[in-house]
Amino acid sequence: MRRDLFVAGTMLVALAAVVTRMVAGPPVLGWYLLAWALFATAVWWARRVPERRLGPLVVVGGIVLATIGLVTPPSSSTDSFRYAWDGRVQAAGISPYDHPPADPALAGLRDDWLFPADCGGPVLWPLPGGGCTRINRPTVPTIYPPLAQGYFLLVHWLSPEGSRHKALQLGGWAMAVLTLLALSRLAGARRAAYWAWCPAVPVEAVNNAHVDMLGVLLVVLAFGAVRSRGALLGAAVAAKLLPATALPGALSGVLANGVAWRRLLGIVVPATLVVTLSYLPYVLLSKASVAGYLPGYLQEERYVGGGNRYAVLRLLMPDSWAPCSAALLLALVVLAVLRYGDAERPWQGALLVSGSLLLLFTPGYSWYALLVVALAAMDGRWEWLGAALAGAIAYATGPAATDSPATAFYAAAALAVLIGWSVRRPLRAETRQ
Incomplete structure (x- = not known):
């Protein structure tokens, strides 16, 4: 046990050194791969350490890694x-x-x-x-x-x-640490390590200060709450649209025995109200559309018409089929969560939807996966972290064309999720019996 703890700590020291190098300049594939390898090794050696002994290493290590993100200006995002x-x-x-x-x-x-x-x-x-x-x-x-x-x-x-960029970085640091503390309380130290030690946190949440961190924190708080869950999820959506993928998780199993109207309304109504009220001041103040550049962004990133996205699906079908197929498959995942999802573990359905979106649409930005990292920590399903690694590789190497390293990593991440599902399914059935 002591050896396991020592090795995990040693890996974290090495990871801290690599992260320091990562935030010192533009993204480099080799540093990304090394950081994730050290992260995986640290988590592996920590698996047999008792929660009580592991907790301080997870929290202190996570805070140290997050703090490294403050030492330089934004390194890989403007x-x-x-x-x-x-x-x-x-x-x-x-x-x-x-x-x-x-x-x-x-x-x-x-x-x-x-x-x-x-x-x-x-x-x-x-x-x-x-x-x-x-x-x-x-x-x-x-x-x-x-x-x-x-x-x-x-x-x-x-x-x-x-203060320039520093105030935004400090905001990202505070939210990353609050998320770490919330995950430690809700999921335990072993699972919280998936968030605390993940290289994406110091680089994207802190150093590059991505506002995605605000949405992630609100989603984690929402799944730790009960009465205010819908309002917090609505606030997350109003911070960054991607947390909308967590809403089906909050409604897991709502279609199991007919529509559970009370729970449906308890989530959808406050979420919708919060989003509406947050937009209202800007609608009244603005002369232009409050959608801003969103339509143009979707076109620019080639989510409309295929382009360099949908890399995994494009390995299996003609390029022109990929956009509609991705939308259809994601809709089926949402319906499966609404029908078969575990209402006692809503973060599980949220992870399935948000992770599936990454694997189907294969975005080229590593910070989009911060939500998946947090949800994987809540649920303990480490195999979904591969989607976050694939996004980092895509950002370091360029768009996920069919012959790019990013496509191979996204395909491997999808395979890991499928293997994990096939292994966990019989175990879950035995547990129910």
Whole structure:
């Protein structure tokens, strides 16, 4: 037991060193693979350590790894620059949905950090008419939902002058640690390690400060609550749309014996109310659509028409079939959760839906999988972590074309999930008997 704990701790020290290297520059495939290998090794050696002894290592190790994300500016994403800009625009009394950052009407809000005078540096976007900015897609309005916008505004208000990216990183750190503590309480230290030691947390939740972390925290809190579950899930959706995949899990088994209207209404009504109320101020304030750049983003990322997405399905069928097939399969997964899901373990259905979405649509962004990592920790189904690894590989190597490493990793992740399901199914049947 002591040897297992020592080896797990040693792996975490090595992982901390690798994560330090990862946040020091752009994504590199070798560092990603090494980090995930160390993560898997640490979890493997920790499996026989008693919960009481493992708990401190999980919490302290998770906090140390998350803190490493604070030591450098965002290393592999420019999204947080848009967050800072949206907060600044709102503080000026302007809707972030009405004007893109390049709009001359907002020129008075520009500074040398987000709009540097020297356009010779890396990761800068040109502005029409000259100049440059650190904000990606500067000619289109924001894409982020209203609760995320409220978070950006709050961070802006709380940020000292000249804090730049650091305040958003500290917000991501606080939410990652709160999620760790919540998972430790709800699922135990052994499962919480899946979140605490996962390389995606310090890199994407903290260093790159992705607002996805707000949605993840709200989903975890929702599944730890009962009375406020619907409202918290609605808030998660209003922070980042991906947590909508957790809603079917909250309704697991609702169709088992006819529609359980009381539970259905207890989730759907408060969730819908929270989303509606969060959008309402922006609808009243904005002259443009509060959907922002979302339709354009879906087209740009080629979710409409196939493109480089649906990599696993495109191994099995013609490219043109993949988009409709992915939507149909995801709908069937949702129906299966609503009919056969375990109401006592709603996070299990949420994991099945959110993980299936990643495996069917194969996004190229590693932070999309933060929700799956948290849900895998809640349910103890480590095989779903492969979807998060595949997303990291896709981000490090480029779009998941059929001949790319990302496609192989997504296919392997899907196979691991199927194997895990086939192994766990008879065990679950024996337990019920």
